[in-house]
Amino acid sequence: MREHTVSSFDQDLRQIDQLIREMSDLAAAMVSASIDALLEADEATAQQVIADDKLMDAKQREVDDRAITLIAKRQPMAQDLRAVIGAIRMAGDLERVGDLAKNVAKRVGAIGKITAPRALSTGIKEMADLVLGQIRNIVAAYADRKPQELQTLRIDDEKIDVKYTSIFRELLTYMMEDPRNITPCTHLLFCAKNLERIGDHMTNIAENAYYVLTGTQLPLQRPKLDEMSSSISE
Amino acid sequence: MREHTVSSFDQDLRQIDQLIREMSDLAAAMVSASIDALLEADEATAQQVIADDKLMDAKQREVDDRAITLIAKRQPMAQDLRAVIGAIRMAGDLERVGDLAKNVAKRVGAIGKITAPRALSTGIKEMADLVLGQIRNIVAAYADRKPQELQTLRIDDEKIDVKYTSIFRELLTYMMEDPRNITPCTHLLFCAKNLERIGDHMTNIAENAYYVLTGTQLPLQRPKLDEMSSSISE
Numbered sequence: 001m002r003e004h005t006v007s008s009f010d011q012d013l014r015q016i017d018q019l020i021r022e023m024s025d026l027a028a029a030m031v032s033a034s035i036d037a038l039l040e041a042d043e044a045t046a047q048q049v050i051a052d053d054k055l056m057d058a059k060q061r062e063v064d065d066r067a068i069t070l071i072a073k074r075q076p077m078a079q080d081l082r083a084v085i086g087a088i089r090m091a092g093d094l095e096r097v098g099d100l101a102k103n104v105a106k107r108v109g110a111i112g113k114i115t116a117p118r119a120l121s122t123g124i125k126e127m128a129d130l131v132l133g134q135i136r137n138i139v140a141a142y143a144d145r146k147p148q149e150l151q152t153l154r155i156d157d158e159k160i161d162v163k164y165t166s167i168f169r170e171l172l173t174y175m176m177e178d179p180r181n182i183t184p185c186t187h188l189l190f191c192a193k194n195l196e197r198i199g200d201h202m203t204n205i206a207e208n209a210y211y212v213l214t215g216t217q218l219p220l221q222r223p224k225l226d227e228m229s230s231s232i233s234e
Numbered sequence: 235m236r237e238h239t240v241s242s243f244d245q246d247l248r249q250i251d252q253l254i255r256e257m258s259d260l261a262a263a264m265v266s267a268s269i270d271a272l273l274e275a276d277e278a279t280a281q282q283v284i285a286d287d288k289l290m291d292a293k294q295r296e297v298d299d300r301a302i303t304l305i306a307k308r309q310p311m312a313q314d315l316r317a318v319i320g321a322i323r324m325a326g327d328l329e330r331v332g333d334l335a336k337n338v339a340k341r342v343g344a345i346g347k348i349t350a351p352r353a354l355s356t357g358i359k360e361m362a363d364l365v366l367g368q369i370r371n372i373v374a375a376y377a378d379r380k381p382q383e384l385q386t387l388r389i390d391d392e393k394i395d396v397k398y399t400s401i402f403r404e405l406l407t408y409m410m411e412d413p414r415n416i417t418p419c420t421h422l423l424f425c426a427k428n429l430e431r432i433g434d435h436m437t438n439i440a441e442n443a444y445y446v447l448t449g450t451q452l453p454l455q456r457p458k459l460d461e462m463s464s465s466i467s468e
Contacts, residue, residue, distance in 0.1 A: 064319075068315060068316065068319060071305060071315060072311055072312060072315055075309045077306055078306060081302060081305060081306055082302065085298075085302060085322070088319070088322075089326075092323075092326070106460070106462045107462055109462070110461075110462050172416060172417060172420065175409065175413070175416045175420075176413040176416055179409070179410040179413075182406060182409045182410055182416070183406060186406060186409075186420075186423065187462075189420065189423075190427070193424070226340075227344075228340045228341055228343070228344050228421075
């Protein structure tokens with residue numbers, strides 16, 4: 001009987017994990033499309049991302065419902081309970097990633113065609129690629145039960161922060177050069193900040209997944225690099 | 235025996251609710267201090283807010299630990315389980331409020347003395363007061379078990395969004411007037427955005443608390459007003 005209960009629990013949990021995988025695929029697709037829309041001033045793609053966010057919200061509600069039902073039905077103990085609560089949290093972070101991609105998409109109209117130098121578009125594209133790598137690799141490491149990879153991937157968030165700081169400085173320079181750049185560059189600044197925040201949510205997921213897999217917390221994170229620690233003169 | 239179990243559950247839940255009340259008091263104190271620090275260029279107060287965030291994180295971990303222990307120990311069913319999961323979520327949102335206040339505090343040094351017109355400081359102060367009202371009133375309505383008040387309070391978030399949009403426009407104007415305003419105004423823009431996001435987290439808490447108290451979801455929210463829907467010419 002116990003064997004039966006345990007394997008039913010695992011089966012229910014696998015279904016929840018499958019939903020988390022779907023959420024992470026959708027999150028990656030939304031981030032990728034929102035940045036394409038931004039760089040190509042492609043309003044149709046932007047609208048698609050905005051529509052996809054509703055699907056993301058529905059998937060999160062499904063994870064929540066299944067997780068709460070699973071707890072009520074199977075009454076899991078310590079370790080299993082942490083896995084279910086961990087899944088609720090990961091779904092929460094992925095839903096936020098979708099929200100941030102939607103926020104980038106909503107700015108496409110306000111920014112219009114990017115007239116800033118090519119270096120800026122390249123920088124944003126490179127930052128987005130780093131973020132996409134984190135989404136794909138962190139959720140894969142969790143699905144493949146590879147906690148050591150999660151530890152390494154968490155450190156990779158630094159690369160995103162370095163990129164963000166350099167884009168922040170570049171945008172300020174363009175704004176100072178020509179006041180007509182101020183409005184579009186302000187929106188681009190929020191877009192870059194959103195990518196940086198997506199990186200932070202992926203770090204949360206890595207830490208959460210590590211805890212679910214190992215039962216121990218990752219050691220404390222390095223102090224975070226951000227645009228306040230960079231020496232921008234006023 | 236059942237009576238005993240039920241009242242033990244309620245007692246444990248009350249302790250968790252007490253922690254949430256403490257987190258919300260701390261969140262309000264951090265937001266208030268961070269805005270004071272910002273408007274007065276008061277580095278010492280800013281450092282205090284940054285230090286307080288560690289206390290906030292510790293309180294959130296305590297809510298999580300108590301909630302997970304409570305589920306494992308008392309095995310609550312549907313309604314009670316939703317209350318515990320709801321508490322975990324509310325603590326998560328309050329922790330994010332603390333993070334955002336810390337982020338405002340971290341910008342105090344980068345901004346320095348605000349030289350922009352008095353109207354701007356007044357605008358930011360008014361926005362902060364609206365946000366503080368939401369923190370105090372929403373958590374009080376939850377503690378006093380007043381779902382109808384939560385519904386009204388959720389609508390009040392619109393006032394914060396209107397304020398934010400007007401500050402956003404004002405900051406862009408200052409940036410266009412003088413390039414030396416660009417760096418400090420960019421940081422102020424992020425501070426205002428953080429206040430607006432705190433408002434959103436309080437809306438989450440209102441919706442969550444309403445669901446815990448009534449078992450039903452609040453009707454769908456109005457489309458959100460933001461700086462993208464304002465007609466700022468490029």
